[in-house]
Amino acid sequence: GRIRLAVPASHSALQLLRGARDEGVEAILVAHRRYYDAIYSRFPWLYSRAIVVESWRDLLSPRVVGELREANAVLVPHASLIEYVGVETLLELELPVLGNRYLLEIEASWDRKLSLLEDAGIDTPRRFSSPREAAEAGVPVIVKLPGAKGGRGYRLAAPGSVERVVGELEKQGYRLEDLVIQEYVVGVRLYSHYFNSLVHGRVELLGMDIRLESNVDGLARVPPRLQEELGLEPSYTVVANMPIVARESLLARVLDYGERFARAVERATGYPAAGPYSLEGIVTENLEYKIFEFSGRIVAGTNVYMGLQTPYASLYWEDPMYMGRRIARELREAAEKGILEKIVT
Numbered sequence: 001g002r003i004r005l006a007v008p009a010s011h012s013a014l015q016l017l018r019g020a021r022d023e024g025v026e027a028i029l030v031a032h033r034r035y036y037d038a039i040y041s042r043f044p045w046l047y048s049r050a051i052v053v054e055s056w057r058d059l060l061s062p063r064v065v066g067e068l069r070e071a072n073a074v075l076v077p078h079a080s081l082i083e084y085v086g087v088e089t090l091l092e093l094e095l096p097v098l099g100n101r102y103l104l105e106i107e108a109s110w111d112r113k114l115s116l117l118e119d120a121g122i123d124t125p126r127r128f129s130s131p132r133e134a135a136e137a138g139v140p141v142i143v144k145l146p147g148a149k150g151g152r153g154y155r156l157a158a159p160g161s162v163e164r165v166v167g168e169l170e171k172q173g174y175r176l177e178d179l180v181i182q183e184y185v186v187g188v189r190l191y192s193h194y195f196n197s198l199v200h201g202r203v204e205l206l207g208m209d210i211r212l213e214s215n216v217d218g219l220a221r222v223p224p225r226l227q228e229e230l231g232l233e234p235s236y237t238v239v240a241n242m243p244i245v246a247r248e249s250l251l252a253r254v255l256d257y258g259e260r261f262a263r264a265v266e267r268a269t270g271y272p273a274a275g276p277y278s279l280e281g282i283v284t285e286n287l288e289y290k291i292f293e294f295s296g297r298i299v300a301g302t303n304v305y306m307g308l309q310t311p312y313a314s315l316y317w318e319d320p321m322y323m324g325r326r327i328a329r330e331l332r333e334a335a336e337k338g339i340l341e342k343i344v345t
């Protein structure tokens with residue numbers, strides 16, 4: 001039967017719905033009552049059907065999954081869905097998932113995530129296995145907690161304080177092997193959005209964004225003297241995203257990383273890295289691009305181009321082509337060519 005797109009509410013849902021509509025792909029919204037009433041019920045022309053549930057757990061209940069299977073739907077995973085239902089549920093889900101669901105599992109572990117980047121030959125910030133090693137390296141470090149949402153509780157430390165900071169975290173009950181002690185890279189953040197098209201046989205660079213995070217992006221407005229006196233520490237709750245374009249020579253690295261990543265994912269999982277992913281990093285004063293994180297699925301930063309042509313997408317596509325639409329187009333084209341099974345797992 002006709003292929004449909006199942007879009008879980010929140011994160012990038014509006015963009016995905018809009019993209020499906022642009023491509024003439026029918027979309028089914030799956031939403032928690034709270035978000036449905038407050039947001040999605042205001043845009044009924046964007047979906048052909050809404051499945052509204054009363055609890056987060058029920059978002060992919062057997063009843064919902066049954067209805068989506070019946071509708072011949074492909075599910076688009078995103079960070080909010082993973083947070084609501086857990087990666088285990090997605091791994092066992094009896095429904096085609098757009099892209100590579102095994103990559104989501106790798107993404108859930110700091111160690112596997114950073115190792116994948118390193119195996120890909122992508123430049124990453126230095127990783128230290130002990131606070132002593134970090135202190136001896138003489139660079140600023142960021143200490144990341146396991147499962148932290150939006151970087152909550154991350155600590156910054158200088159070589160002289162990293163042992164004390166890690167000691168404090170251990171006293172709070174964290175185990176050293178669960179902490180990530182990483183070089184803190186000073187520079188400009190750049191989040192690159194890719195789409196690996198198996199229909200067209202290429203990795204497309206579709207856009208870039210930079211995040212605005214609270215409170216860290218407000219700290220610069222507080223004089224350092226006051227920051228010190230108030231004991232203000234940075235936190236990283238994502239509030240918004242802004243479009244950004246890199247200097248052209250940087251594309252040599254950006255494009256190469258996108259393709260390296262796709263190859264490494266296929267080596268690690270045995271399945272292609274079909275569809276959207278993002279590399280999140282910092283460009284230093286020497287124009288190195290150090291990737292500290294990836295997202296093996298659509299990132300919310302692509303929302304900045306919703307309904308628009310992105311500067312980079314305009315190099316591949318005549319029509320306005322943003323990530324939500326790009327996903328729907330690939331789905332439509334893969335279905336037409338009879339190669340749908342290649343772009344889902």
Ligand code: ATP
Nearest residue numbers: 125142148149150151152182183184185236292293
């Ligand atoms: P999310 O799940 O929202 O992506 P997270 O908990 O995975 O957040 P990160 O994205 O890893 O957290 O980091 C949060 C913020 O910390 C980043 O946006 C960036 O500003 C900063 N950051 C992380 N790692 C580094 C690093 N090695 N050097 C400099 N800044 C970093």
